[in-house]
Amino acid sequence: MLVEEIMERNVYFVGPEATASEALLITQEKRVRHVPIVESGKVIGILSDRDLRDISPSTLSPEQDDLLATTKVKDIMRKPVITVHPLDAMEDAARIIYEHKIGCLPVVQNDQLVGIITSTDILHAIVLVMGVAQPGSHLEIDVPDQPGALLEVTRIIKEGGANIISIYITPGKEEKRKTIVLRVSAFDTRMIIHAIVAAGYKMIFPQPKPIYEERPNE
């Protein structure tokens, strides 16, 4: 998934000569946490709602009332700004946000601001990748870290008549093991689970339950 697929294209920004109170008003009215400072289309700085609140007058010192109105954003903005490109991968954006402990990344193409991506956008993308938006059941399977395991598990699911909604693989709890985490479009996953166990893999969740022979209903 690329940044351009999940970024917000409608960005609220201000020019360098704007006042802090103008920027604060944008965060409040547009319900955004960050305001890029843009000069001729170029991102030259950024301010968060917290930066702006930090210079807001406190009730204890009313004489500072006009500080917001007189401070220009160019004098308090954070720079340089870390940006990403529309063709960067979503996971790279996620890593940058995580490593730099920042809340958002302006998206820049040809030196021009074209969008913004926030940690919330990334979380939403992950929710989509994990496939929670469609009805399904969760399976976690412990497999050896070698070729073929994923193929066999997916074949079993196909033979069970279910569709895979999402899939990801995490390092296993032990050395040389992996955990396959799946959502499958089945309400009743017992047959799939039994086939997985019969193929020699270990179910982490759910544990297999007994299947009784039923008399056929009339």
Added chain:
Amino acid sequence: MNKLPKLIYSKALHDYKFGPDHPFNPLRLELTVDLIEKYGLIQEGQMVEPQSCAIEDLLMVHPENFIKVIEKASQGKESPDLLQTYGLGTDDTPAFSGMLEATQKVVGSALSGAKMIMEGQTDHVFAIGGGLHHAHRNKASGFCVLNDAAVAIAYLQRNYGLNVAYIDTDAHHGDGVQFIFYDDPTVLTISIHETGRYLFPGTGQVEERGRFEGYGFSVNIPLEAYTEDDSFIEVYEQTMEPILEAFQPDILITQNGCDAHYLDPLTHLAITTKSFEVIPRLAHRLAHKYCKGRWLALGGGGYDHWRVVPRAWTLIWAEMNEIELPDEIPVEWLQRWQKESPVALPLRLRDGANEFPPIPRREIITDKNRVTLRRSIRDAVELIMSRRAC
């Protein structure tokens, strides 16, 4: 109590079935009603034949093109591709011959239950074949073709303008009912279920609170896998009254799926009949406290149909009739069914205290459920109160 509760059941409901090996087996209804009868809990006139609902009734909730597809599928005349689009033709919810008519009887039993209550024939109805809570407006899902609860609710809104409280204690999230009324502040849905992180359908997170005008009127309490009675009951009892107090419903509809039992083959909660006794007891009290006694109970999930469903649902019917049942299962019932059952039938109506080995992570599971409970109802009561005020 002068007007006796009604139980809507006949073998006509057995037509709603997906095939011999499918877990949604109508045998569970037969076993349950037979246990109720063997306990001597049915008086003259209490058992009511289910009536089919009309297509127009379905149209209050489901679009015409969807019903058309079901109609054609019922006659085996629909293309597999189109069936897939509408959630049918899967192993879970396969199309079957006569599907539309069978489903009309299920929906009709919930709908006529609501009618009987509103027309004053009775205060309490148990529509035991109902509770198809996964059916969406436009899509069948999870053994549910059409949504009987939603049709009954739509009827109550349209004809009486009622505020309806819907409480769903099935192990699966009541997603169909929730999303059909997601924008609607006159329908409060509360669902307690195994967390969608593990169990089908995957929704039912605390943050799902409704939308637009309906924001605040969907309440979800996702429980950890392996939750036991004490934690389940604590969460249930602490949720219902404050939220109903805020909402002030005119009628209570409960979905009583009993697949949260530890023996259920499809879920991972670990409750016993102790909870299945508490659930209808509180629902009954709240129906009298807030809804002039109006209480429509529906069935729902429950896939251990030999050991769990008959006991859980007999407890509901006993509660409706205010009868305390002896613990010994009637020997006539055991004699009739034991030879057909692949498992040993229970000899007692209520599970004992040490039915299964101790759950390893009980303490952390209980704590997590408490945190979920707080997160869920902290805002719910306030939101409902503020919305009702305007």
